[in-house]
Amino acid sequence: METAYRDLTCGDARLSHVGREVALAGWVHRRRDLGQLIFLDLRDRYGITQVVIDRHDAPEAHTVGADVRTEFVVRARGVLAKRLAGTENAKLATGDVELRVQDLRVLSTAKTPPFPINEPDAEVDDALRLKYRYLDLRREPMQKRLLLRSRLVHAIREVHHAAGFVEIETPLLIKATPEGARDFIVPSRLQPGSAYALPQSPQQLKQLLMVSGFDRYFQIARCLRDEDLRGDRQPEFTQLDLEMSFVTEADVMAFVERMVIEVSRSVTPERPIANDPFPRMTYREAIDRYGSDKPDIRYGLELHSLADVAAGSGFRVFDETLDGGGVVYGFAAPGMAGAPRSRLDELTEDAKRHGARGLIWMALEEGGTIRSPIAKFLVEGRAAAIVAAVGAKPGDLVLIVAGDDIHAQEALGRLRVDCAARLGLGDPDVLSYLWVNRFPMYQWDADGHRWDATHNPFSGVLPEDEELLATSSGDPSDPSPGDPAGRARALQYDIVLNGWELGGGSIRIHRRELLERSFLLMGHSEKAQREKFGGILEAFEYGPPPHGGIALGIDRWAALLTYQTNIREVMAFPKTQSGTDLMLEAPSPVDPALLDELGLALKPRKKPDA
RNA sequence: GGGCCCGUGGUGUAGCGGCCCAACAUGCCAGCCUGUCACGCUGGAGAUCGCCGGUUCGAAUCCGGUCGGGCCCGCCA
Numbered sequence: 302m303e304t305a306y307r308d309l310t311c312g313d314a315r316l317s318h319v320g321r322e323v324a325l326a327g328w329v330h331r332r333r334d335l336g337q338l339i340f341l342d343l344r345d346r347y348g349i350t351q352v353v354i355d356r357h358d359a360p361e362a363h364t365v366g367a368d369v370r371t372e373f374v375v376r377a378r379g380v381l382a383k384r385l386a387g388t389e390n391a392k393l394a395t396g397d398v399e400l401r402v403q404d405l406r407v408l409s410t411a412k413t414p415p416f417p418i419n420e421p422d423a424e425v426d427d428a429l430r431l432k433y434r435y436l437d438l439r440r441e442p443m444q445k446r447l448l449l450r451s452r453l454v455h456a457i458r459e460v461h462h463a464a465g466f467v468e469i470e471t472p473l474l475i476k477a478t479p480e481g482a483r484d485f486i487v488p489s490r491l492q493p494g495s496a497y498a499l500p501q502s503p504q505q506l507k508q509l510l511m512v513s514g515f516d517r518y519f520q521i522a523r524c525l526r527d528e529d530l531r532g533d534r535q536p537e538f539t540q541l542d543l544e545m546s547f548v549t550e551a552d553v554m555a556f557v558e559r560m561v562i563e564v565s566r567s568v569t570p571e572r573p574i575a576n577d578p579f580p581r582m583t584y585r586e587a588i589d590r591y592g593s594d595k596p597d598i599r600y601g602l603e604l605h606s607l608a609d610v611a612a613g614s615g616f617r618v619f620d621e622t623l624d625g626g627g628v629v630y631g632f633a634a635p636g637m638a639g640a641p642r643s644r645l646d647e648l649t650e651d652a653k654r655h656g657a658r659g660l661i662w663m664a665l666e667e668g669g670t671i672r673s674p675i676a677k678f679l680v681e682g683r684a685a686a687i688v689a690a691v692g693a694k695p696g697d698l699v700l701i702v703a704g705d706d707i708h709a710q711e712a713l714g715r716l717r718v719d720c721a722a723r724l725g726l727g728d729p730d731v732l733s734y735l736w737v738n739r740f741p742m743y744q745w746d747a748d749g750h751r752w753d754a755t756h757n758p759f760s761g762v763l764p765e766d767e768e769l770l771a772t773s774s775g776d777p778s779d780p781s782p783g784d785p786a787g788r789a790r791a792l793q794y795d796i797v798l799n800g801w802e803l804g805g806g807s808i809r810i811h812r813r814e815l816l817e818r819s820f821l822l823m824g825h826s827e828k829a830q831r832e833k834f835g836g837i838l839e840a841f842e843y844g845p846p847p848h849g850g851i852a853l854g855i856d857r858w859a860a861l862l863t864y865q866t867n868i869r870e871v872m873a874f875p876k877t878q879s880g881t882d883l884m885l886e887a888p889s890p891v892d893p894a895l896l897d898e899l900g901l902a903l904k905p906r907k908k909p910d911a
Numbered sequence: 912g913g914g915c916c917c918g919u920g921g922u923g924u925a926g927c928g929g930c931c932c933a934a935c936a937u938g939c940c941a942g943c944c945u946g947u948c949a950c951g952c953u954g955g956a957g958a959u960c961g962c963c964g965g966u967u968c969g970a971a972u973c974c975g976g977u978c979g980g981g982c983c984c985g986c987c988a
Binding site: 331333334335336337338339340342349351353355356357370371384385387388390392393396413414415416417419420423424425426427428429431481482483501502526528529530531532534654655656755756757795802804805852854877878879881883 | 912914917918921922923924937938939943944945946947948949950951979980981982983984985986987988
């Protein structure tokens with residue numbers, strides 16, 4: 302890292318360098334002025350080196366050093382020396398040595414920063430961090446995370462190139478996609494009245510590359526979606542996008558699994574990978590056992606159906622739910638029987654927030670008595686049967702949700718995650734990867750009165766379910782919620798890491814007639830198909846190979862690998878939850894002349910009538 | 912579109928109707944100090960308590976609105 306300004310970085314100096322005359326350059330991390338003697342901790346992204354300025358040895362440098370302040374950029378030249386016995390600093394990699402300064406130059410001065418750069422643990426208001434993002438990024442935690450992210454992307458590229466993948470860039474100015482999220486729109490100056498859309502993902506383009514014969518493609522691709530933000534969602538984010546030809550589901554999963562393991566071991570060698578090979582479970586199993594299609598399996602707390610043991614209990618909620626074809630599920634939260642009423646009320650509120658109509662609890666006291674709002678319905682045998690069904694032990698709290706459908710299981714699944722967090726379950730160091738597949742092809746869209754792709758409209762169907770791509774009316778353009786199509790399972794697979802959806806993909810439909818049938822079910826008439834997907838449908842008339850792929854969220858992956866739950870922490874310049882960039886002050890009004898050229902007028906936000 | 916939380920010297924917090932022209936820590940400025948490493952010691956400056964309006968004899972404190980940030984639901988794969 303030698304340059305005209307420096308011979309070593311601030312992380313390089315070791316005992317082996319002692320005696321050498323060197324120059325260092327960096328930011329003043331801290332200054333300790335003892336009068337005749339000044340210590341500067343000089344920092345760059347590689348580390349910190351102590352610089353000593355002794356007035357007797359270097360009076361001119363001492364004068365400069367007296368005026369130096371935190372975050373000034375300086376260049377110090379001198380002799381690298383072994384520290385005096387007893388003054389070594391074990392906390393620094395460079396702590397056995399120090400630079401005895403002969404010459405000190407200020408390369409640039411700095412105002413007092415708006416928040417401490419030199420205290421890694423300092424809590425700083427998010428808005429302030431984002432406004433001065435360049436200073437936030439100067440802090441050690443952000444440096445570490447972005448460096449890890451860089452290693453992550455590097456490792457991904459290495460593995461893919463080694464496996465014969467071709468890295469191809471796809472355009473950002475493309476055509477709006479009718480499915481999925483809201484598109485960002487870019488008006489066209491050359492084609493007045495028309496607009497480009499920014500890609501939600503390179504989905505169609507990568508499939509076209511398969512038609513072109515690039516049988517192994519990948520890209521670290523920016524994706525843009527104009528939807529509301531969350532901690533794990535930004536309007537622009539990055540995916541590892543890949544697609545392969547002449548593959549089955551097993552082929553894609555096998556490659557991705559090896560790739561993920563290799564990359565994880567390379568980037569975070571100290572973190573254990575829970576399972577190799579990754580466990581695989583069907584969507585149905587994930588929902589039934591964990592109430593989630595992205596279960597965190599680092600801990601148990603599995604859900605159990607109580608349909609058999611709750612039937613005919615005399616408790617109206619159970620009986621009516623089960624008679625109506627609904628579900629009753631429960632799980633045992635270990636050691637939570639002593640939870641006070643207030644805590645149980647909180648859990649009930651959480652369950653409601655997660656979409657349950659209510660929550661039933663049974664606390665198994667150590668003495669064997671059961672405390673529960675439905676105690677009077679729990680005649681002896683029934684209570685024991687429920688306890689047995691969920692595998693509860695004395696001291697456990699059994700949580701039960703009844704409801705019409707999958708939403709009850711999902712609500713309970715979220716309670717499971719809440720309880721696990723509260724109980725401190727799940728080793729935070731472990732990387733627990735998991736495959737979930739056999740997702741339903743479609744979900745019923747009541748508003749649009751059509752079937753909607755659960756994931757991707759091009760996802761293929763399990764061969765044995767192909768005949769289910771039909772409506773009960775016999776006319777694919779006349780769908781209804783009871784259609785066989787609702788039971789069809791997709792060749793769709795998600796990869797899950799510690800309870801987060803890391804990525805998802807599918808084997809695509811490459812046979813045109815099947816694709817058209819699927820599109821009809823999703824409410825796209827042949828005419829609409831031409832308009833919306835004409836390009837790719839035409840391409841599929843020219844020998845599309847069987848193909849499939851996957852996309853992994855790089856931001857989420859980097860966040861999980863750095864113990865973060867918010868992807869902003871692994872993005873250099875993220876936006877706020879309201880989609881603004883506080884540093885650049887974007888979005889902003891646009892020069893009227895430019896708008897005019899584009900044939901645009903921007904309407905200001907509607908104000909309530911005055 | 913909706914719910915909840917936060918906004919007080921540069922920073923992080925305390926104060927939550929009068930004890931407050933606001934406290935503590937840190938940072939900042941000045942002086943002293945030759946082995947510090949979160950250096951130490953002494954002194955000092957620094958806040959119309961996000962903004963607007965209201966209630967009140969009196970508002971950082973209560974109420975309404977607004978702006979900004981965060982978490983969540985809807986939305987989103």
